[in-house]
Amino acid sequence: MSRLITRAAVLAAAAFLVLGPLASLGVWSLAERWTAGSPWPQRFGLKYWSRMLTGDFLEPLRLGLVIALIVTALALVLAIPLGYALARLAFPGRALVLLTFLMPQAFPQLPVFASATREFYRFGLAGTLGGVVLVHLVGALVFAVWTMTAVFRALAPELEEAAWNLGASTTRTFFSVALPLATPGVAASAVLVFLYSLDEFTGTLLVGAPFVTTLPVYMYTASQGYELQIASVTALVLILPGAVLLLALDRFLKSEYLAFFGQL
Amino acid sequence: MVGVVFVWPLAVSVAASFTRAGVPTLGNYTTVWRLYLRDVGYTLAVSAAGTALTFALAIVVCGWLRVRAFAPVEFLLKVPLFVPFVVVGHALRVFLVPWAPALAGSWGGLVLALAWKHLGLAALLLVGAFRAVDESHLEAARNFGAGTARLTRDVLVPMSAPSLAVSAVLIFSSMLASFSIPLMMSRGGGAQMLMIDVYYRFGQHGDFETAAALGVVGYLMAMGAALVYLQRLAPVKRP
Numbered sequence: 001m002s003r004l005i006t007r008a009a010v011l012a013a014a015a016f017l018v019l020g021p022l023a024s025l026g027v028w029s030l031a032e033r034w035t036a037g038s039p040w041p042q043r044f045g046l047k048y049w050s051r052m053l054t055g056d057f058l059e060p061l062r063l064g065l066v067i068a069l070i071v072t073a074l075a076l077v078l079a080i081p082l083g084y085a086l087a088r089l090a091f092p093g094r095a096l097v098l099l100t101f102l103m104p105q106a107f108p109q110l111p112v113f114a115s116a117t118r119e120f121y122r123f124g125l126a127g128t129l130g131g132v133v134l135v136h137l138v139g140a141l142v143f144a145v146w147t148m149t150a151v152f153r154a155l156a157p158e159l160e161e162a163a164w165n166l167g168a169s170t171t172r173t174f175f176s177v178a179l180p181l182a183t184p185g186v187a188a189s190a191v192l193v194f195l196y197s198l199d200e201f202t203g204t205l206l207v208g209a210p211f212v213t214t215l216p217v218y219m220y221t222a223s224q225g226y227e228l229q230i231a232s233v234t235a236l237v238l239i240l241p242g243a244v245l246l247l248a249l250d251r252f253l254k255s256e257y258l259a260f261f262g263q264l
Numbered sequence: 265m266v267g268v269v270f271v272w273p274l275a276v277s278v279a280a281s282f283t284r285a286g287v288p289t290l291g292n293y294t295t296v297w298r299l300y301l302r303d304v305g306y307t308l309a310v311s312a313a314g315t316a317l318t319f320a321l322a323i324v325v326c327g328w329l330r331v332r333a334f335a336p337v338e339f340l341l342k343v344p345l346f347v348p349f350v351v352v353g354h355a356l357r358v359f360l361v362p363w364a365p366a367l368a369g370s371w372g373g374l375v376l377a378l379a380w381k382h383l384g385l386a387a388l389l390l391v392g393a394f395r396a397v398d399e400s401h402l403e404a405a406r407n408f409g410a411g412t413a414r415l416t417r418d419v420l421v422p423m424s425a426p427s428l429a430v431s432a433v434l435i436f437s438s439m440l441a442s443f444s445i446p447l448m449m450s451r452g453g454g455a456q457m458l459m460i461d462v463y464y465r466f467g468q469h470g471d472f473e474t475a476a477a478l479g480v481v482g483y484l485m486a487m488g489a490a491l492v493y494l495q496r497l498a499p500v501k502r503p
Contacts, residue, residue, distance in 0.1 A: 007334055014325070014340045021359040021380065022347070028358045039362060104270050107486055108441035110459045111479025114466040115273035115280070138269045199348035201444045206467075216350045216444075223448060228358055235351045242346035
C-alpha cells in the first residue's frame with residue numbers, strides 16, 4: 001500500500017515538473033486575454049491558432065521543411081560513403097576525421113557561427129538559403145557520420161567478405177550488400193538529421209538574418225515582441241515531430257545501450 | 265565540409281581575437297577582463313548550479329527507478345530530450361511568468377530551465393549506468409537492511425562514479441555554451457551568460473574582435489571540461 005502511494009507521488013511530481021512547462025504553452029496558446037498579475041487568463045479562444053493559417057506562419061514552416069529536406073539529402077549523400085569508409089577501411093588520419101566530426105559538439109557553436117557568418121558575407125552567402133543549408137550541415141553531419149559509422153560497424157563483415165570472395169569489387173559490395181543491410185540505420189539517421197535541421201536555431205538566426213526565417217527564428221521574433229501567444233503556438237508545432245519520434249522510438253531508446261557511454 | 269564551415273571559422277575567430285583593425289594586440293582580452301569578468305563568473309556559477317540541480321534530481325529518481333522499475337516515470341524523463349532548446353527557453357519563461365514572476369527573469373529561472381532540458385540526457389545516462397551495476401551487489405546491501413536511499417548512496421553512485429563524472433562534464437560544458445535558452449528567457453539587465461555577450465557584441469556592436477575573444481574564453485572553458493573528461497576516461501579504458 002505504501003509502495004503504491006510512493007509510486008503515485010513520484011509519478012505526480014515527475015508529471016508536474018516535466019509536463020507543467022509544456023502544458024503552460026497550451027494555456028498561453030489559448031489565452032486571448034491575460035493581464036499581468038492574474039493567475040489565469042480572462043478569456044480563452046482559438047484566435048492565435050487561427051493565425052497559423054496565415055502566410056506569417058506558413059512561410060517559415062514551408063522554408064524550414066525545404067531546408068530540412070535539402071540538408072537531410074546532402075548529409076546522407078556525404079555521410080553514407082564516409083561512414084562506410086570510417087567503419088571498414090583503415091586509412092591514415094582516420095581518428096583525426098572522427099575527431100573533427102566531434103568538434104562541433106564539443107566547442108561552443110555560437111562564436112564559430114558568428115565567425116562563419118562574417119566569412120559568408122564575403123561570398124554573398126549570408127542571408128541566403130544556401131548559407132543556412134551550409135551551417136545546418138555542420139551539426140547534421142556530426143549526427144549522420146557518427147550514426148552511419150556505428151551502423152556499418154554493426155554489420156557482420158563476413159557478408160561483405162563473401163561478396164569479395166565471389167569477385168565483387170568494393171563499390172559493388174557496398175551497393176549490393178552493405179547498403180541494403182544498412183537501410184534501417186540510414187532511415188533512423190535521416191529522421192534525426194531532419195529533426196535537427198527543423199529545430200536548428202543558433203546558426204539560422206546568425207547566418208539567415210534577415211531574409212531566411214524558419215519557425216524557431218519566427219518564434220524568437222514573436223516572443224521578443226511580447227507576442228507570447230504566437231510564440232507558444234509555434235512552440236507547440238515545433239514539439240510535435242519530436243513527440244511523434246519519442247512515441248515511435250521509446251521501444252528502441254534503451255538506457256542499457258548507453259551504460260558504457262564515453263568509456264570508448 | 266565540417267572543415268570549411270566549422271574548423272576554418274573557428275581558426276579565423278581565434279586569430280581575430282588577437283588583432284584589432286588588422287593590428288596584432290591583446291586589447292580585446294583586456295576589454296573582456298574589464299567588462300565581462302563578472303559574466304564569466306556568472307556563467308560558471310549558473311552552469312555549476314544547473315549541473316548540481318540536474319544531478320540531484322537525476323540521482324534520486326534514477327536510483328529509485330533502478331531499485332523499483334516504473335516505466336511511466338522513466339518515459340516522462342525522456343520527454344525533455346525531444347524538446348528543442350529554443351522551445352525549452354520559451355516554455356519555462358511562460359511557465360514562470362504568471363505563476364512565479366520573481367523567478368522568471370532571474371538566475372534561478374535560468375538554472376531551472378537548463379536543468380529541465382538536461383534532465384533527459386542525465387536520466388538516460390544514469391539509468392543506464394545504474395542498470396549496469398550487478399544485481400548481486402544490491403542483494404548483498406539489501407541483506408544488511410539497506411533501503412532505496414542507502415542503496416543509491418552507498419552502492420549505485422560509487423559503483424558508477426566514472427560514468428557519472430563523464431555525464432556531469434558533458435552536461436556542464438553544454439550549459440556553459442548554452443545560448444538559445446538564456447536568449448529566450450530574456451533577462452533584461454545584470455550579469456549575462458557568456459554566449460549572450462558574444463551575440464550582442466557581434467550583432468549589435470558589430471565588434472567581431474571582442475566577440476571572438478569572448479568566444480576564445482568559451483572554447484577554453486569547454487577544453488578545460490574536455491580535459492577532465494579525458495582524464496576520467498583513461499583509468500576505465502577497457503582492453
